[in-house]
Amino acid sequence: MGKISRKSIVINGAQRHVVYNSEKDSLANVLRRFGLTGTKIGCDKGVCGACSVIMNNKLVRACVIKMKKVPEYAEITTIEGIGTPDNLHPIQMAWITHGGAQCGFCTPGFIVSTYALLLENKSPTREEVRKWYTKNKNVCRCTGYKQLVDAAMDAAAVLRGEKTMEDITWKLGEGEEYYGSSLPRPTALAKVCGTIDYGDDIGLKMPGTVAYLAPVMAGVPHARIKSIDVSEAEAIPGVIKVITAANVQGSNDISFPAVVPRQKGQGAPKFPLICDEVVNRRGDIYAIVAAVSTDIAREAAKKVKADLEILPSYMNVLESFATDALQLHPNVPNQYLFAPLYKGKDTEEIFEEAPVVVEGSWHSQHEPHLTIEPDVFQGYWDEDGMLTIMSKTHDLYGCRDELAPAIGLEPEMIRMVNNPAGGCFGYSTISNLFALAGVAVMTINMPVSMTLTYEEHMHMTGKRSATYSNGRLACSEDGMIEAVEFDVAMDHGSYAGTASIAFGNLISVPFQGYNIPNIKALARAGSSNHAFTCAYRGFGGPQIYTMSEALTDMAAEAVGVDAWEFRKKNVAVPGDLTINSRPYLTYTYPQLLDMIKVHYDEFKKIADDAKKEGRHVGVGIGMGGFNVGKGFIDHCENDIELCERGYINVYNTWQDLGQGADIGTMTHVLKNLEPLGVTPDKVRLVTNDTKLAPDSGLSAASRSHYMSGRALIEACNKLLDAMRKEDGTYRTYEEMIEENIPTRYRGHVDEVGYGLDPCQDPNTGEGSRFKSYTYGVSTALVEVDVNTGKTEVLKFAIAVDIGKIGNMLSVEGQAYGGISHGIGFALSEDYDASDKANNMAYCGVPSCEMIPDDIRVDYYAGDPRPHGPHGSSGCAEVFQACTHMPVINGINNACGVRIYDLPATPDKVKAGWQKLQNGEDLTPPKYFFGTEFEDELEYIRENPI
Template sequence: MRAVGSSLPRVDAVEKVTGLAAYPGDLDLPGQAWLKIVFAGVPHARIRRMDVSAARAAPGVLAVLTAADVPVNEYGLIMADQPVLCGLGSTPQAERVRWEADHVALVVAETPAQAAAAARLVQVDYEPLPVVTDPLEAMKPGAPILHPHEFNGYPYGQRPLDSNVLLSYRIQRGDVDAGFAQADVIVEGTYRTHAQEHAYLQPEAGLAFTRPDGRIEVICAGQWMHEDRRQIAHALGLPEEQIVVRYPAIGGAFGGREDLSVQIALALATWKTGRPVKIVWSREESIIGHHKRHPFIFRAKWGATRDGRIVAAQVDVTSDAGAYAYTSTKVLGNATMACLGPYQIPNVLVESRTVYTNNCPSGAFRGFGGPQGHFAAEMQVNKLAEALGMDPVELRLRNIWRDGAILPTRSVVPAGCSAAQVLEEAARRGGWRQDQDGHWHRADQPTAGSGPERPFATSLDASRSRVARGKGIAVCFKNVGFSLGAPESCAAWVELHGGAHIERAIVGCVGADVGQGAHTVFMQMAAEVLGIDPALVELQVADSDVAPSSGSASASRMTFMAGNAIRGAALRALEEWQGEERPARGEYIFRPRPTTPYAPETGEADPNITYGYCAQVAEVEVDLETGHVTVTRLVSVNDVGRAINPQQVEGQIEGAVAQSIGWTLMEEFIQEKGRTVTRHLSTYLIPGVLDVPTIVEPVILEVPDPQGPLGARGMAEMPFIPTAPAIGAAIHDAIGVWIDRLPYTPERVWAALQAQSSSSART
């Protein structure tokens, strides 16, 4: 059996299906205590006094820890702007809370019930501070400043302390004013996207203990073992070697475990008490207590000539970072490119910034700025097509990236660009055809004189509701790997055992499998390079002691980076094997080509290693009486370079589509004055089986990426990205209304229909 290209069963399939797989919440140790984290409960306040005496005296309590107990009271993935515990006795930064789920105390007790009861006895005297929840308001003069103190690790030079703007970018190429002067049509729009809860199956949980060698081991769910280890060690003031991080089975992540939740608290509790310590968050704690997808506001103005050349694009971008930085700067970097789409535009000006508010922090979520940016870009392209009376596929293909295209950052698109191929394949499968002149048009529409105005296509369904049907298309790119100069590497080793033939191959690589099947792919790629049966490959992936860092399971990078690292290690091991070394061992650290950050004024950069490409066609039904949108069919065409495991690729496409339809149509994380309203899955609705499309068609293209292992690209994020604008275009095709704000809930669609009816009545 060939290793790569076969849909081999996942290495963890049997354990997960039978329930034998151990997740962090399933693990227990003799003599373990239980941890309860006390949330602030207020969105913005200065801490005047804290009294934990009653909690310490409560039955079963072993310790109550406060800010003064944290050796280095700061942490953060990109910058250390967040206190481990807010309170007195450590740093000025820790003396205020900025978010309702800021941690103010840790209670360690013999049982979960005792820890929870004692946590309710912690008394904090707060001085309320003004709350700001709108990023536009947070930028105005006189707005309350959330971070008036310096904090360590700000990586972008001096941060102004009198502003809530965390970071800003600017891309300028050509002359937008001259570009708009050339344009025959100009379209403008303001687009708003919203926060999204990850809703992974396994809420935050973990267990920490002191090993016999004196090191602290933290068992948890995460996306990057060595980064978790670094932040834990920093907060405890210990060398990194004193911390071991282990990931058992992980019940989903989608970016939601890139930033820490319970890890430092567990390590601190076990370090201070000498006991093993466990925690399991409730679903309510999870929803309130971890970051969300970034809300964005885009103000866009695009211009095109009559022959369909996009000549200018100007976009103003604001994202809500929430109370702390998390990955906001990196998400903004991606959105700053994505809001221009995969199009060659000679004149561009993008000005973007991310802003602190008292909302839940925003962070990594599948697509990482791509869904928000492409929503604005693709809606603009569809509006341009309507204004020109041109088919949206035809307009896209006249402007789309191809090999050799110059990006807005003045660098060349990496080789292997397949944006046109995925778009053409999606169009064909979605009902578009080329005429004898090679121009694209929908087969179910007249090819000439159709114009932007079309009557409704209505019918009576079984419920006697009037239904309008429509179809829309969108295309996207997604960066593979860390971007904009972030250091990038992945380590692996391969050890070969046997006599005349390889009888066993052990692969060490600690890249996280968060449910996407990474470990299965590790096995397949190693077997392919070694030329052996995959059954002979054993994986060592358990903890941070196994191998040096693999980097994060994020940025669509794990297959790409780990595959290159495993390939390099396997080739070195084979070389030793052929030299009669038994066992033979090869070690390799893969470092891809470097990227560069945006230049301050122009945005000039080589921003990304490479890209993946996806195009989608959505077919919808809109109930004209209720505004309910049903996606009846969704075609998703994805260039994955090479499908290591085709069934897993199809699963990633289907899962991304389902998750993106949730974001597009129904999921709405609501906060009021800095407090979470939708704090349960009964009020924060995610798609069920009846909410996903009746037909999802995952289509795999394989245009090898020259930099990828065996040609593979990372692909798990890109099927999420074009879904919202494809549905937005389909809704417009059905009812003739552009709706520029997500989600497309029945109320919002119904209101747009009513506004359209009122406007028609007046005219």
Template sequence: MMRLKKMILNINGADRMFICDPERDTLASVIRRLGLTGTKVGCGEGVCGSCSVILDGRVVRSCVRKISDVDEYSHVTTIEGIGAPNYLHPIQVAFMHAGAVQCGFCTPGFIVSAYALLRQNLDPTREEIRDWFQKHRNICRCTGYKQIVDAVMNAAKVMRNDCALEDIMVKLPEDKEYYGKPLVRPAALAKVCGVADYGDDIELKMPENTLHAVLVQPKVAFHARIKAIHKEEAERMPGVYKVVTAEDVKGPNRVGFFTFSPRTLATGQTHPIIAEDKIYNYGDVVAFVVADTKAHAQDAVKKVTIDWEQLPEYKTYLEAVMPDAERIHEDHPNLWSEQPTVKGAGHDTPSLFKEAPYTVEGSFYSSREPHMNIEGDTIQAYWGDDGLLTIHCKAMMIYTHIGDIAEATGLPEEKIRVIQNPTGSTFGWGVSAATFAMAAIICLACDDMPVALSITHQEFMALSGKRAPSFSNGKLACDNDGKILAAEWDCGLDHGSYNEFGDDLITRPARFMFFPYNVPNCLGLTRVACTNHNYGTSYRGYGSPQAYTCSEALMDMMAKRIGMDPFEFRYKNIARPGDTNINQYPFREYPMEKMMDILRPIYEEVKERAAKESTPEKKRGVGIAWGGYNVTEGIFDQCTVALELLPDGRIAKYDTWQDQGQGGDIGALMTTLEALKPLGVTPDDIKLVQNDSKICPDSGATASSRQHYMNSKAVAMAAEQLMNGMRKEDGSYRNYDEMVVEGIPLKYEAQYQNPEDRTLKYLDPNTGKGNPVPAYTYALHMAEVEVDTKTGKATCIGYWCIDDVGVIGNVAAVDGQAYGGLSHCIGFALTENYDDVKKHTSLAGAGVPTIKDIPDNFNLIHHCTPRNTNPFGSSGASEAFQSAGHMAVINAIDNACGVRIFDLPAYPEKIKAGLDKLARGEEILPPKKYFLGSDFYEEMEYIKDNPKTDLFEDMFPEDKAETYEPIVVE
């Protein structure tokens, strides 16, 4: 018999009576059930601090505080008790105006924690603020923490009466020149007040007849044959509506599959939404228990068991490509696609290496990096009153998700509606529609009842895709003057158990190896294989960090080999006008020399200081790395938006610029203001209507640093049409009533397609020659690291980044993407990993960086080269900041203590082992060359002798592909 308890707590100044289950309820679950959903539950394990509340004067993590351990009549303060939208606290104002709000999921917890700090200390130092958040385990995955500390410092000034509230607020320019200014995000107000409803909040507020689904993950093996699923006992449990298995799926039970390369051997989608006859990785789902409450479903999950037969397991690329390895998927070999890169001497590069005065080579590994967003994955599915199956989720590419859900369920696309919930970030995994399709399948299998699917952090860590690990063998040759002669690489990507986008991923190392240097001759091969670990999926920087792990290490190794400063070696070899990239085309822009000129004095100063402050116990060093990334998805990319003049005189902007925390709302606002500038509009004149497929056109994915660039193109086109309709003969503009009277349309939809730019050319499947995107971003990274020689622990104590992303639309948003992306780089270098499925199950176990792991000495310098292919001169932002920064940290470790880390992450024990080797007088050598599936030279000869026809050659002929003028920085 369940025994409940009546309690009273004083919450936000008022006594609140409630009934609870003392055995199951936490303080967080009670608070949320009372409607105070500003208290967010992220990890559910007391690690992230998003659930922070003040209990009797102390900050506590309410998700792990059992209600039975809370004294009756205790005083509780939640975010709702600090300030409301119409009565903001200075801390909330400061967070909004300092750019400290991105996805916003962790924001209420930070504000509550900061409120408690400032009640004790109204004049904290920056380090005291950092110590406070470290102590109370407030984790942010988006911001890199610096802007959060800025916000607390600003709020403290106001609360001390050192300045007025207005002094810390962003002021709108009187001249209405908004573009580039740090305007506050439209969604920030709801987020700082805790009234933005994320997925779990929406689930809590759904109708009473909503069913709740919990997934069944046996977690028994990485590879196994399912002999039987026993669900009978679970179906007899209280409240259970159904146990859904693959047999209940009315459609193909697969997400969509698109072939990118003629060298792809996979013939179709290998990713079952619900496991059918086999388990392919440890986190595979074999069933869902669907019940009247989440608690009933969770109880019943424990009663589902399976009979299974062990199959051979290949947990890494190196295991899966061995000649005696069995096929994981019957329809294709484990090594299933490859992309060559051949330039200059190409197949004759071995002779250049034989004759070169200097050569270096090494083998490098980058880890299976988990995204570790604070909000988990939660989806709702129901049939709407419009007759559409409606999916609420953390969408990144709404219209592609519709296709994937249709593929999985067998429903026609026109019967599916996808809406993006307010999203606590995905950093890329949201491109995979597997969990979104799960909710749709469950709804259809449960007699079309509304369904809420919520996935815990541990379940999601096991289930979701990760950054694909890479194994690379690389070589570099230079002449006596330190100029690069040739490069070779063989890169293998571990794409895990499923294939989607794997043959697209391999094009990134084929483009970003040794970017942005002048490499006159190269021979490279990038391969992808399936294994029995988590499948590879998108993650900010998609495919480029794997390339830079190899090439930026070789650049430092060569500098050491020839006795040249790493900065000077790079300066000598950066591309300059006339030089081409490894894909045989001019660089889109040439800002590299100017960016290095900006960094040079800073580099010299930091290098000198690090040398002075280095001690035998705490050694300091400086490392640099070049990075960058493409903008847009290339020849297939399109963006559609609409503008509509409304009766109240405002203009509605319709798009699917999915906000993952990067600022899809502020991006849409800034580009629309700029496009409509002749009308003299202000931010209040723009109404954003976003991310609902029923009412918004397809603006494409929030990926590939594309939305700002593509939306700029499309909104400029739509704005021109609208203003042409509004414009009178005398040059003034019609209002809404005049437009209606004259019968002039009020709404204009415009689509921009990248194929209209005939400078684009997809990578050739035989040589890698190509020019697939219209713009790039550039980032020059520098890290200062301190190594504790007793323990081997490395700490990044300073970071600098010079970037060029074109004309910036909103500087606060770009700063946020920079700090956030760079903080991921530091984590990627030092702690982040999902390899051990039992150890790396939590945010802490997988190595999420805390505030004290990220330096407060965090510095951004924006260098601007206006892009001549964009109406506002903008490019893209985000992914350049998470491309190569990890190698600045790794190179700094080597500079500090002489230990070169060849396999990420640089755990203390790895560095300590290297220090011990050096102490014994031993040399630190690269790992033995990896076997990646066949002899590199033989494979390249095979590709040469067996050419494939470009899948897109007829669509985009090469004779129209070299007409652009690259940008040169004077």
């Protein structure tokens, strides 16, 4: 297993003697074994910067530096040597104040990188900071980078003596309340010091004997498993067992019935935890090796032999929907989910007579989440005999109930705990990975831990579903929209995952904010051998806005009307109906368009001046938002407890994946318990453990602040009522105990009873599923180098209506982060399921310089939500649902190239420019989905539900 060597190095000022494997160990491995787990390993290829340390006064990425290359007596500085919780460095304080630590996994690497920068240059410009982060491969997926540059500039000012630590420390202003403030999140201190333990840190610190797991991944998209031979692997010393599907004690299936009323076949494609018959994607696994170390487990995994019969693979639904394609799953045809949409008059005659008709076909890609932390989990039997699974997940109770029958255990016997998470953005709403902890513990009856390599993480986790769409729009000569038609196919990949939930958004999200009088549309979905579908911020929105906002822009161009003017002309006003034939809950898009106009006009002037200089600079605009919550089935519970010395314990499963569940919970408690004068230091969060806390629902669909906030209002009111004396003062904890009055109260909220439709009508698409929405209009200034095809986003602005803001830092984190994902979706991010798709750089993660430093967010304050907590709604999805389309529309405005196939990579833009110069048509051929649009709709009309 490699030669063992020893050398001395100086770590954070102290000489240490290091024993290491000279063939395998990296500097990062050794530092982490020393307990210095602030140094993170993310990509393990030197492209994310989470492992940044300083060696001999030079910033290095420790994961790619082999220990044998580290000089004797090398001086190493890690995050632990920069500052401590009781003695913060200015960089760490600035990070807290500016909200730089969201999930926090990249934070130590960024702080060390910034420390190295400021050693060289105490007066950097913002551009120099951005160039430094890009050059040194420091990648953040949560923040959008703006807050990090803000923090670096403030820290530099302190080091120059221009500011003090007090100047950059957040304080509640006089007359200011916590609700709506920039109160830093409670976990920020541990994150900036590198002391918070993420999954792999916990794996290193597990007590006693632990089995370390390694998966055996198929590596091919489609094959029949004829046999599996584990004998050679199990013969390796240190291997405990090779676990296969035969060891799974439950159904080995985490699929759940489709929620789409109209489908062909039965149920959903089986989603096995461990494959025993067929592999349907590259990331499927057919065995897990348990061994006494990760190294042994991984070596043994290479020795598991499978006889695979390679089958035809269909890497998109255009291939799998073909009439001669093999049926991928026995219970459903490859195309099996359908949802029609009708509104107003029949559109055929309108299109025949309309003076202006625009049309096209679009493809949006399988977008990867590209978290910096690869997936990791632990499992063990706890002291009460409960199977405990520690992982990162958006839905502790939901995933518990999903995986329980699959592994063969009652849900009540499973304890789910959320580890501190290095980002997620939706993929862990499905339990396919951490359910394996349960399988392993039940098989070998000992604690287990698994940390995926980044390659495994990329292939084994779900992705945003791809879509293909054909659409057309008719309008009058003066630019009034008269009708829309579209036919969209969702490629949900190898397994349905959450596809059926996102599916409905394809016929409820597009053209949000417009008055569209007549619509005819069809959504379809089905299987391929690509990655399976899971949640991702916007959840169907980015895919369908790719078509709808392009059509809108094309119509404006065809009529000869400015893109903003066209939208203002067609914006919905009171009396207009949504595309689902229901009143808008609020009509704020006119105000949002007015708010964005100042930025749009500024950007247009900059673009016009640049074009006079011969540059290809343009402005794009996009309009659209997203729903809040799960609709009529939504339910949420939170507990509040009065404790000794005035402490308040809060119990919930508002899962924190970096979005700010900690500060969200605290903010609601501080607001609701204002009569008691509760301060942040008195609030203790007892969260994200199903053994200790009630079911607060999944942290997705922008629902948590909205739902948990309402539940906490009820819980806190119950506590205040119990504490209140006849004279209006409040009992102490001791008085409550003395009078035998309970000190813990539960608040719950349900969406049932508000007149919401369970789903759109399966025959017409009519319906209103949600009680709250978020709304947004955004604009981007872009420049295209037509010689290379590279697009640069120079400036970005968005105006949003999200109701009352609960915590500004958290909302801004969602804003800047969501916009950065939107830009990435537009320009670079793509998971193609190839061998090369094994790291975040290949899959297009945006660097600091790729995201503009000038990002502006304007909040409309005139629409507090009547049902929301303190007037609040959700916020996350609105910042990513349609923020990619201003970039795509901006490319067209800059150089005349309309991109129909996302992402708009340089090769596609350059090819489009060359076609344009040759006078060629850029419009792609119309997609064919196995049956004609009109024929499928006719079948649906003849077979109503």
